Amino acid sequence: MDQSHPVIKNHVLDELLRPRRIVFIVNPKAGTNLQRHIEKSVDKHLDHKRFIYGIWHTEKAGHAAELARKAVEEDYDIVVAVGGDGSINEVASALLHTEVVMGIIPAGSGNGLAMHLGYGRDIDQAMRKINTAKVQTIDCGMMNGLPFINLAGIGFDGLVAKLMRGSNWRGFLPYFLKSVEAGLKYTARTCTIETEDQVITEKCFVVTVANGPMYGYNFQIAPDARLDDGLFSVVLFKDVPRWQYFAAVPSSLNGKIYDAGFVRHFSARRVKISCEGINYVHIDGEGMEMPGDLLIEMVPQCLKVLVPNLDSNV
Template sequence: MKKNIIFIINPISGGKSKVNFPDMAAKFLDAAKFNATYVFTEGRGHAYELALEKVNRDSDVLVAVGGDGTINEVASGIGESGKLMGIIPYGSGNGLARSLGISLDDRLAVLALNKLNINRIDSGTFNDRNFFNMAGIGFDAHISTIFANHITRGLAGYVKTAIAEISNYQCQNYILEIDGKRIVRDAFMISIANSSQFGNNAHISPFASLRDGLLDVVIIKPFPLYQFPILGYKMFNRSTHTSNFVEIMKGKDIRIIREGSGAIHIDGEPCSMGSELRIKVKPLSLAVLV
């Protein structure tokens, strides 16, 4: 029997037009295997609402056409339903798609759906929010909050914003409990990595795995400003673990207490949470077509 496949399209992700996406996808999608429907989102949170609606009907596959934020909303809508997820990467970083080996060429990504090759991956929860690629607190959450209001997306804009903000940013003190082990650290930022990278092949935790039932806790310690470009270089050549300013631990159940409420990011999308944060892994909880 044919599968009902729903493409949930974020029209503004990555700054790329997707007006012609349905026509293109129809040419490369196997019509003998799929009945396709295409819907466009109308704002933040709409992809989640659409996914939740479609998953409770007769859909078999829900495809996020967008970046990590769109993927987060669609995957969160799929939840524990057992429905399959597809990804057509159209974001500015495409961290999860890159980690899964999904082509950044939209035509090849659509063709890959025809194979129905299923790969189950872990996900995580950050208090009451799901994440699938990366979440964090500290400097990267601060930059995500500022960057969310920028019209121009992409790596260059992100780096420019980071350089403008870094000299005035104050590190914080954090209490962490990782699977019952308690540590105290001053930190520039703390990333919770399900995959190895933020996006654009910037690998914050080079050995993180989407399928090991663990999350990587990456602590960036306070560092002199001249080390900033060196840390950036290490991300792009997958060697952050060799820095004296980086500490990486793995865990399933993580608790973080910080000095007060503030910004966090969930798959690159900023929001605010309180001083106590509880992070847990959900092993092999999402079935993705790759």
């Protein structure tokens, strides 16, 4: 009789049942009581039979990526980004092409990716969702060599992100006010957008290259974007009177932005964008100026993420 089977079986079982090592990377600047809240939430809502946890705090800009790389070196199974799309971007960039899985506890202002994946915006609820979440492998994009997980783009939203960067005031109201300010300041400009199968020249207010569908606050800029199909959804806002953009806000909340007359959209794997004037770009909501052409490339299936199991009742 072959004796090896039970041994192999036990080994597989041990691996399956072994508690997972999980670390939460918290940016204390994301909220005044966040640190305390996360500690309490982990204690109360994380399944301690399934996870052995650590909580690490960031101390400076770029530190989340550094800590995530440390977690990879120390063989953690899961690294949870506690924050908004910016924190997620930092953590994810350290986990690309590794077996380490990224989780999310939404604690930023917009939380576009967390909302799309089904984490919601409540910390305790998101913590419980981690207990039963599944692993999914998703794509990422690179804009001039910088990775993004959710959205990258140029135009009005890039200017909003830049204006938000200078402000410590977070939340919907400042975001809305900065949007109005940017809406008044920003003028549409002629952009040439080249993909693997077409070249478009258009006067654009916004050019978004979407891996995920959603900005923060449920604004769906690219309702058809899928995180794992190897394609970007490219969305252009053509130059029309500004009131038309504001009038389209309700349809963007309902996933119907493509019905607006000023929207043009298509899929692509590779996008080159050349615009006149200063390039106000954003990468996962982080605003910056980036001179020259923008080259955006798809990196398929490069990141493992924990996705809430929406069948389980938590």
